[in-house]
Amino acid sequence: MLMRLLRALVLLVLALVVAGAVTIWYIQRNGFSARAKPGPIETAVALRLRSFTIPSAGMEHFADHCAVCHANDGSGSTEIGGGLYPKPPDLKQERTQSLTDGELFHIIQNGVRFTGMPAFAGDDEEKDEKPADKEGHGEQDSWRLVLFVRHLPKITPAELTAMKKLNPKAPDEMAEQPGHAEPKRPAGPAHKHGRS
Ligand code: HEC
Incomplete structure (x- = not known):
């Protein structure tokens, strides 16, 4: 057992030495020029x-704060989105993608008056004090969201699956998780939205 461990260790050190030597040789030969x-x-x-x-x-943030209305893929086909007037547009389409980065940033920061699109700016100062606070929404978050909106037309099925896990959970689902005990709603007829 000890011998095997020792042998593994020696092999690891050897591999590191060889990798180091190759790296030094490579750098000496080619330099660190950015022009290469x-x-x-x-x-x-x-x-x-x-x-x-x-x-x-940006993806995490979008899944958490925007997907309720815009859907993970930006299409806007969600229960809430469908009930808004005006409806959230498909963010993958020309209408949105033809906006400049600055315009997208402005919309995310300030919202669109008389529509369901909320303003997300405002927590900036708070965020500066507590940069580790993931709940707040600072300018950096808005720029990341601009990048993510640009990425939406190329979003992959794998990314959409990852986003599903990041979407906020409904209160009933939260209650099932430790540390998120929510008061139980009084029993009544099942609460349903939409056509069925
Ligand atoms: C409560 C619902 C709701 C939420 C939450 C929401 N939006 Fe919106 N969003 C809308 C609606 C409705 C519009 C359409 C406004 C209009 O018609 O001008 C919109 C418009 C936009 C637009 C402009 C699209 C265009 O082509 O005019 C962008 C960009 C956008 N939202 C990004 C976001 C981002 C990023 C988030 C999360 C930080 C977010 N939205 C959260 C409802 C929402």
Whole structure:
């Protein structure tokens, strides 16, 4: 047992030394110039990493605060969205995508008067004091949402599945989770919306 552990450790150290040597050799040979053209593997990894990190913050926020009306895919086909006048437009379409980044930012920050679209600015100062507070909505969040709205036309089924888990839970579902005990509603006829 001890021998096997030792052997694994020696192998690991060896692998690290070799990786280190190769890295040093590579850097000495090619330098750290940003002008060099990255190879296909480096490009693929970097692009994958980049798209992995950018929209996810906006995605979480959208699933949490916007999807009730706009739906995870931005189509607007939700129970609440369908009951609003004017209805939330399909954010993937030209009408929204042709807006500039600044216009999108302004709409998210300030809302649209006389419609269901709320203003999300306002928690900024609070957020500066408590940057770790994920509940607030700061300007940064709005810019992330702009990026996410831009990403909507290319959203993948895998991303939509991930978003489902981030959507706010209905009170009954919350009650089933520890730490979220909600007072039980009085028993009555089942409460249903919409045609059935
Ligand atoms: C209570 C429902 C509701 C919520 C929540 C909501 N929206 Fe909206 N949103 C609307 C409605 C309704 C409109 C259409 C307003 C209009 O017709 O000008 C709209 C419009 C928009 C538009 C402009 C689209 C266009 O083409 O005119 C953007 C962008 C947008 N919402 C983004 C968001 C984001 C991002 C969030 C979350 C931070 C959010 N909305 C939350 C209801 C909502």
